[in-house]
Amino acid sequence: MLATFSIISLAAALAACAIVPEKMGPAMDLSTAKESTRSQQQELMSVVPSGGVSSTVQSETSGALFECETGGYYWPGNMDVVLSDGTDGQALLEQIRTGWSAKSGWTVQDKTSVNGNPELIVLSEEGFRHSIEFSPDRNALNVLSSSACFQMAGTPEPGEDY
Template identity: 30%
Template sequence: MNRRLPTKTIALLLAAALLTGCGAFSNDNRVDPELSLEQAKQTAMAMELELAEMIPDENVASVDQSQTGVLLSCDDKRGYQWTGGMNIVVQGDLDPAALVDAIIDRYSTQELYTAKSSPTPDGGPGAHVIGQHGAGYLVNQSPDRTAIEILSFSPCFVLPEGTSPRGNF
């Protein structure tokens, strides 16, 4: 069974991202001038998969990775980041707090990332993994407690002149 991230959930996660300093609102607003839109998108989608792999196979009922996302501004010039998401429907006895702890433990000790606890607006456990150039990833249990949701913000890149940031990418 594949499901897309519901609009309400995306809005809640985006609000959480704004409150926790994810993505474009991170202290690391430097744009990577060598990164293209496609490379930024691939980076974010690969990290979504890496995070999803931390869920034991026996607890995964289905995985739905959004293939398109939108762009958010990283600066007052042409810096943008691609935003996307993944929804993993879970089965069995998955402990979301233990998953969050494992994510924080793994990424807080890596050179290219920091990680911290970032509870959801409804008080559920959540992890915030922060990468270079404003990249950020929020991982938490869905409000209905049936899935693990990953909201991603790619590293910031320069959108070429003449390319509109509007629409789906």
């Protein structure tokens, strides 16, 4: 399980390199960006009934912050929810798409992931981004996220946990 989470964490960090939110969050700092991103991940996964979860792992820190094209930085994080046998991950993606498409300030795009799996991209007007992939092989939903851009004094230090 730890090896799987390590691989997923590495994938999140690498995927985050391609994710560059363009908008600056409303007067956010690192703590607010991180808390907001993690809270949104939990809200996205709240469609999964408690009996439908086999395990959940959510990153608490990131070993890197990434620079936004518009200045500032964004925090990347991930959440992996392994579903119980019989839980329909594809139907859960549909629930997420329907629910978040109706939320003010959010858009949802259907995609196919680089792994060939169904994926949703959930974007906020503030610049938060969540990529939710359903892996039928693992019967899991994996959320790769990036916060809206925020300002901070100095530059991120390599090897620090954020």
